[in-house]
Amino acid sequence: MSHTTGVRQAQKQKTRQALLDAGLRLLAEQSLSSIGLREVTRLVGVAPAAFYRHFRDIPDLGVALVEESLGSLHGVVRAILAEQPDAEERIDRTVAVVEHFVRENPAHIRFxxxxxHGGVRAVRRAIAAELARFADEVAAALREQPVSDGWxxxxLLMLAEMYVDHLVMTASALLDAADDGDTAARDRLAERARRQLRLISLGRRHWKD
Amino acid sequence: MSHTTGVRQAQKQKTRQALLDAGLRLLAEQSLSSIGLREVTRLVGVAPAAFYRHFRDIPDLGVALVEESLGSLHGVVRAILAEQPDAEERIDRTVAVVEHFVRENPAHIRFxxxxxHGGVRAVRRAIAAELARFADEVAAALREQPVSDGWxxxxLLMLAEMYVDHLVMTASALLDAADDGDTAARDRLAERARRQLRLISLGRRHWKD
DNA sequence: CCATTCAGTAAACATCCGTTCTCCGACGCG
DNA sequence: CGCGTCGGAGAACGGATGTTTACTGAATGG
Structure with a gap:
């Protein structure tokens, strides 16, 4: 049996993950295009040259971070799209899930x-592609709802893109409030998001004219 | 008479403007936090030390760019809010104005x-403050419309903030399409924006329930 | 007209950067 | 066990960075 297999690969993955975590931590106060390779390795505690064993350069690290960040978003979208008969209740649930996600994964959503819209083309493209996939997923889920008859x-896709954009903007705004420790602003933002979703929902119900 | 006054100040302003223009040009392919002071002065053709005659550091340059960029946006908002009885026509006009603005001031909107949401706190705050002022302006204009009775x-402010966010997102998306020279995508984005505005407009008309 | 102000210059500084190279030592496999 | 693999260390490089210093020379204003 190969019961000892992977000690080596496991260590490598561990270092790789440490580099990703360090990058994410640095991203809290800089943007990707200004992060130094040495800065990342210093935070992890490895030699600068070790970086090249895992990534070609910093943009490459960024693309990997996109997958990690939006991978964790998949769960959020699924939770939001969970069956819910009442529209108002669905909106409350949506905003609650987003608030919880922001509290749990602040670094990912900030990234x-x-x-x-940042300064690294490859990362921009990766994010755009991933968000487009989310929009498709949302559109498919919207189609199942009775309100979408005749759409x-x-x-459906334009509505889904609107929802995705709104989600990202709301999460980002909530995060900024959390950074300042301003819980009052956070509650105000959540209430604003609910009302905006309510307005979109209203427009949705009267689209067939 | 002081008819010769200002030759000196005029030259200084000219250099200052050149620095701002250079910064904006560099911002096309980087983010602010990764721009070097020497990079800017090199592009202008002045000595690095000359930079300090105009700005304390790069973030300071960024804040100045915010005022310049959103100053030019004021005209856009005013053009959009121009009286227009028909809602559908107002939407068409809005998107057309945004398209024109993107074509005319690409660097400003990209910035x-x-x-x-970039890596320089002072600039983020300056942008947030300026966009909040825009939202106030939009809210005031919305109040004048008969649809807003009883709001x-x-x-009104939450609706205005939604419009401002939508405007920025649309402009940015249009710019990305323009960068790729993809006129088909640009037209598709414009049509999507129109439909999204139509949906919001519908929700607006049925808000009083 | 002459003393003053001041935008911009030129050089020097310490520091940091990305990248390359050689080497080491622990793991993987037969 | 013994050999090949490979993640990581360490040092060295050429170049770029932000900032300070002393300076120059033209516009300024009494």
Whole structure:
């Protein structure tokens, strides 16, 4: 049996993960294009040259972080899209899930918000592609709802993209409030998000005219 | 008479503007926190030390760029809010104005989209403050429209913030398409924006329930 | 017209950067 | 056990960075 297999690979993955974590930590106060390779390795406690065993350069590290960050978002979207008969209740649940996610994964959502329009082309493209996949997923889920009867695929997608954009913006705004420790602003933002979703929901119900 | 006054100050302003322009040009492919002071002065053709005659550091340059960029946006908002009886026509006009603005001031809107969630705190705060002022302006204009009868100030502001966010996101998306020279994507994005505005407009009309 | 102000210059500084190279030592496998 | 593999260490490099210093020369204003 190969019961000892992978001690080596496990250590490598551990270092790789440490590099990703360090990058994410540095991203809290800088943007990706200004992060130094040495800065990352210093935080992890390895030699600068060790970086090249895992990534070609910093942009490459960034692309890996996109997958990690938006991977954890998949769970959020699924929780939001969970069956829920009442529209109002679904909105409350959505905002609650987003709030919880922001509290649990602040670094990930900050990274996405920051680099979505950031200075590294490869990372921008990776984020755009991943968010487009999310929009498709949301559109598919919206189609199942009775409110969407008679909607074209195109219109469902434009609505889904609106929801995804709104989600990212809301999460980012909530995070900024959390950074300042401003819980009052956080509650205000959550209430604003609920009302905006309510307005979109209203527009949705009267689209067939 | 002081008819010769200002030759000196005029030259200084000229250099200052050149520094701002150079910064904006560099911002096309980097983010602010990774721009070097020497890089900027090199592009202008002045000595590095000359930079300190105009700005304390790069973040300070960034804050100045915020004022310049969002100053030019004021005209856009005013053009959008121009009286227009028909809602559908107002939407068309809005998107057309945004398209025109993106074509005319690509660097400015890229800067705002990039640094709104970017790595420099002072710049983020400056952008947030300026966008909040825009939202107030939009809310005030919305109140004048008959559709807003019975709306609370709070609700008007949440709607206005939604419009401002949507404007920034649309402009940024249009710019990305323009960068790729993809005119088909640009037209698709414009149509999507129109439909999203239509949906919001619908929700607005049925808010009083 | 002459003393003063001041935007911009030129050089020097300590520091940090990304990258390459050689080497080591622990793990993997037969 | 013994040999090949390979993640990581360590040192060295050329170059770029932000900042300070003393300076120059033209516009300024009494």
């Amino acid at each position: 996405i918000a920051r680099e979505r 074209s695929d195109d219109d | 705002i989209a990039r640094e709104r 609370s100030d709070d609700d």
